Amino acid sequence: MSQAVSGFSKLSKEEKINWIATTYFANPSEAVATIKQYWNSDEKLQQLHDEFIENTISNFYLPMGIAPNFLINGKYKTVPMVIEESSVVAAAAKSAKYWSTRGGFKATVLNSEKIGQVHFLYKGDVQKLEQFFIQTKPKFFKETESITKNMQKRGGGILDIELRNKTAELENYFQLHATFETKDSMGANFINSCLEQFAQTLKTEAQQFELFSEEEKNIQVVMSILSNYVPNCIVRAEVSCKVEDLAEKNIQNPIEFAEKFVQAVRIAEIEPFRAVTHNKGIMNGIDAVVLATGNDFRAVEAGIHAYASKNGNYSSLSHAKIENGIFTFWMEIPLALGTVGGLTSLHPLVKIALEILGKPTAHELMEIVAVTGLAQNFAALRSLTTTGIQEGHMKMHINNILNQFHATKEERITIAKHFENNTISHASVVELIESLRK
Secondary structure (H helix, E strand, O other), rough: OOOOOOOHHHHHHHHHHHHHHHHHHOOOHHHHHHHHOOOOOOOOHHHHHHOOOOOOOOOOHHHHHHHEEEOOOOOOEEEEEEEOOOHHHHHHHHHHHHHOOOEEEEEOOOOOEEEEEEEEEOOOHHHHHHHHHHHHHHHHOOOOHHHHHHHHOOOOEEEEEEEEEEOOOOOEEEEEOOOOOOOOOOOOHHHHHHHHHHHHHHHHHHHHHHOOHHHHHHEEEEEEEEOOOOOOOEEEEEEEHHHHOOOOOOOOOEEEEOOOOOOOOHHHHHHHHHHHHHHHHHHHHHHHHHHOOOOOHHHHHHHHHHHHHHOOOOOOOEEEEEEEOEEEEEEEEOOOOOOOOOOOOOOOHHHHHHHHHHOOOOHHHHHHHHHHHHHHHHHHHHHOOOOOOHHHHHHHHHHHHHHHOOOHHHHHHHHHHHOOOOOHHHHHHHHHHHHHOO
16 A cells, blocks of 8 residues: 655665565565566666666666668768657658668758846846846856856857846846857756856845845845757758659659648648647657757757747647759757766766767757657658558557567467558457467
């Protein structure tokens, strides 16, 4: 039976596992065995994993797959992907191979500016606050020099700081809105450290500003935090070719395919119910590479979906057109990624993933991630507008069903042969398994 526990974080790892096993499982020893089954046999490596987060009891494995043949800006890349959904890696690899013979993917980082804010309340004369900000702005830079020194050596640092008046939306609310360049690091700790120093400087200097009344001196800092919305940290990925060059086995009429494809994208541009699923497919590719390279996929997701709503309605991230006989499919998305710091230098498989990618800079990783998202989207739309998405997906999904029922090698051969000419569904696979075992 579920129950509260006191001092859980102070228990040893063994004690935590035993408490969970005896509290929640009818067969505690079986639960303990399953939890420990996923421990790494190398004690040092296991300790490394244990220290990534708090209250660790085991490792939760996700498959790491490989999508080869990505031709990006004239260079071939082999892309590592970490994801649990069947058919995603296969679809990315299929798209990569398809476009490798049609000029490949073009990718460009348009900007790499990141944002942080000090949110504060000020009750008083706005003109005085503006004067105070102009006078104090150099001190914000000066008093963060110890934090920014190393980043500046790498070509990064604080780009600018603005005072923003948000009182029209919320009474007495103002911001210090700061922009940063963090080069190859994602930069979260760097940005947050700078912001907390800004907040301290803001409060200290306000107390000494001669034009402020006693009430105006008491600026109240609510919080200081980076933003995961980075609308000026943008990467563009695209593919294009002559419409007739789109032809392949499943595309007998390339003109009809191209027109249908463009219509499918336009539907996602104007219909939020379709756009969410459309963009989820893009994120299948993006998240998988972000995870494999030790970056924060939750931050990436939040920022990209906010960007998809930037015009007031949730809309497609990707776009397509046919002009002068040329088919073009492209996407511009915000991506704040790093290739140094955090898990990138700690997790052994993240190191492997970055090595496979040729030790990319943050800008190069942005390009690779964006391209993988676009490839994923192309694969999904190609299936949807030709054979339908379930054919390929269910062929991959059938393995999960067979594993669930512990199918033998002989059963797998029989089932594969049966579904060469029959429609695959979960029910039909289960029914065939059961009939074979009677």
